[in-house]
Amino acid sequence: MISIQGSLFSTVPILSRDNYKKWREDLDVALFVIELDLAFREPNPIITATSTTEENQKLEKWETANRKCIILMKRSIPENMKDSVGEMDTATEYLTVIKEVFEVFQSAEKAELMNQILLAKFDGNGSVREHFLEISSMVKKLKDLETNLDDDFLVSLTLKSLPE
Template sequence: MGITASVNSASAQLSMIPMLNGTNYIMWKDNVEIVPRCMDLDLALRKEQRVPTTDDPKMDQTEKWERSNHMCLAIMKRMIPTGSRGSIAESTSAKKFLSEIEKYFSKNEKEEKSNLLSKLMTMKYK
């Protein structure tokens, strides 16, 4: 497969991820986990970074993890509106960043459900 074909394939994969908003977090997260897996970039989402020793024969695994981490962070940040990025704690680890996003949106989802429930309880039937 040539470079053009792999760029087109990557672009098609990325287009599957919707822009994150307050109502689609679960679908967004599923896609953010699936797309890097299909592109063989999900190592950073599955494992924590190992600190290599000086005589570590698996140095290429560290490089693979770093590439995976960098790409996953870029993919996630691309699919988060600029206005929401400031509300989410930054992280240099894709796995931790995904966890921060989950905390932020699960908190917002609980607040939204609570607001809707209180509105329903105070509505008057006409």
């Protein structure tokens, strides 16, 4: 059972600028298969002085699943994101914050790429073709981040980046 769990953990990729959707799907599958998704499916059970043994066991199972989910998520996000996420009590809170931080990182990357495209100027080093390919590469990265630019606008910007 340990080797199956270990191999499932390894199927969850490290979260990067362009794989949040796949990361989340792989995380959900891994947690479901090893029955840790309890922390996402059910709220934290409330225990009182009159709680039964069964209710106490349910809480213990939920807390174990919650801790393991958090550890798996921590293992699959980059170090710079871990600093931004901080510590959370529940896996659902942790996942919500990861998504928010990812969206902020993604917005910053979109802004940086847009800025690079707008400020691109052909400086005479290399060929015009290479210059066009660099701009094209930035546009592709924006498309990967689900930001599309109008083709006519791109042609105009690209031509404007050339010297008179």
